Amino acid sequence: MIAFHNVAKSIGDVSIIKGMDLQIEAGELFVLIGPSGCGKTTTMKMINRLIEPSAGRIDINGADISKADPVELRRNIGYVIQQIGLFPHMTIGQNVALVPKLKKMEKAQYEKKVDELLDMVGLEPKVFKDRYPAELSGGQQQRVGVIRAMAADPPIILMDEPFSALDPISREQLQDELVRLQRTIKKTIVFVTHDMDEAIKIADRICIMNNGSVVQLDTPNRLLQRPANEFVADFIGVKRLRKVQELPAQGSKKATLPPRWSIS
Ligand SMILES: Nc1ncnc2c1ncn2[C@@H]1O[C@H](COP(=O)(O)OP(=O)(O)O)[C@@H](O)[C@H]1O
Ligand SMILES: [Mg+2]
Known part of the structure; x- marks a missing residue:
């Protein structure tokens, strides 16, 4: 569903991504992993065109994304980052309903969606919907970040080290929840991490990168058995x-x- 064709990125004369070929299947939880600076975030941001490749082509469902309207493209691709990015002056309910509203979903429909999603991550809607982000713990805020990216039902969700800033217990809980959620929603999720335990736990396939290139792409089991x-x-x-x-x-x-x- 997401295909990289010989994608490269240079900044000045520094080559950051080197001729990357990748195929990310619809409905898979695809993990990009590698040492800091290897190009994970750059790879991910080329999928929603926050960064444009210097060469090559990325297709989503066979269509070249460089021909798409970037704003429209991003509305159909959920994005979760480490620094949460909830709007502090909006309630949890308003934060989660943001993109559905932009997409002109009807009020009754998005209200229902918000409640469903809050329930799915164990945040009782009656208790949490009208609270502000500052009134939630870090783990709770990050749960809201995750469901906000899912609220408009985008087929693709990009997650860039979404749990890295959390304490180990919250991190494990969110990993478990993500795996559970994914069984229900079956989105195409591209998940960046530098934590191999996290990758092994959640991934359908893991793509190991180094210096802007793919080193190995395989299922967790096969990676472990045949590095x-x-x-x-x-x-x-x-x-x-x-x-x-x-x-x-x-x-x-x-x-x-x-x-x-x-x-x-
Ligand atoms: N705007 C930029 N200008 C120059 N170099 C950059 C820029 N953005 C990223 N880089 C470099 O590109 C490389 C890959 O960065 P990044 O994709 O953020 O890596 P990762 O997410 O794997 O840590 C790094 O060496 C980084 O220093
Ligand atoms: Mg990064």
């Missing part, structure tokens, strides 16, 4: 690889690595 090279193996971490393959805990680092990795 393509030393970079991926290091990034996943010997501990996780050992756990998956039930290799002996003793011995040298080399001896604990999977066969394909150690011979390549």
Whole structure:
């Protein structure tokens, strides 16, 4: 559904994304992961045209997005970022209803939607709808950020490290909720993280990036079982690889690595 065709991005003479080819399927939870500065956010922002590629083409459902109206495009792509971005002077209900209103959804319809979504993330509508963002905890605010991106029912949702600023317990709860929500809503979700545990937990497929390129793209299981090279193996971490393959805990680092990795 989202296809990158040889997409590149340079700023000045610095190459940030290098000839990226990707196919993100409809309804999958696709995780982009890699070290800081590898180009995850740039890749994501090219999907909603907050950043324009220097070369190549991105298609959504076969249509070149560079030909679309960027405002219209963004109304059909939910976007969740780490710094929440709820409007402080609007109630939770107003924040969530924002895009549905812009899209001219009828009042009765979006009111119902807002209640449904609040319920889905465990925020009792009667209690939370009329509160202001400052009256919610960080985890509660981020839940609102997530459902706000879903309120207008966009087929695609982009999430850029949405849970990174949360404490570990809230983070795990939100990961669980996202997996549960996704089972119901089945959106195409592109999720950026630098946390491999998070990626393994939530992803249908994981795309590991380094230096503006895709290093490996695979299901969590296959990544763990067959890391393509030393970079991926290091990034996943010997501990996780050992756990998956039930290799002996003793011995040298080399001896604990999977066969394909150690011979390549
Ligand atoms: N506006 C910009 N001007 C110059 N360099 C930039 C700009 N935006 C991002 N970069 C560089 O591009 C690279 C990729 O950035 P980014 O996509 O934000 O990485 P990530 O999200 O993986 O941490 C980084 O090296 C960053 O410094
Ligand atoms: Mg980033």
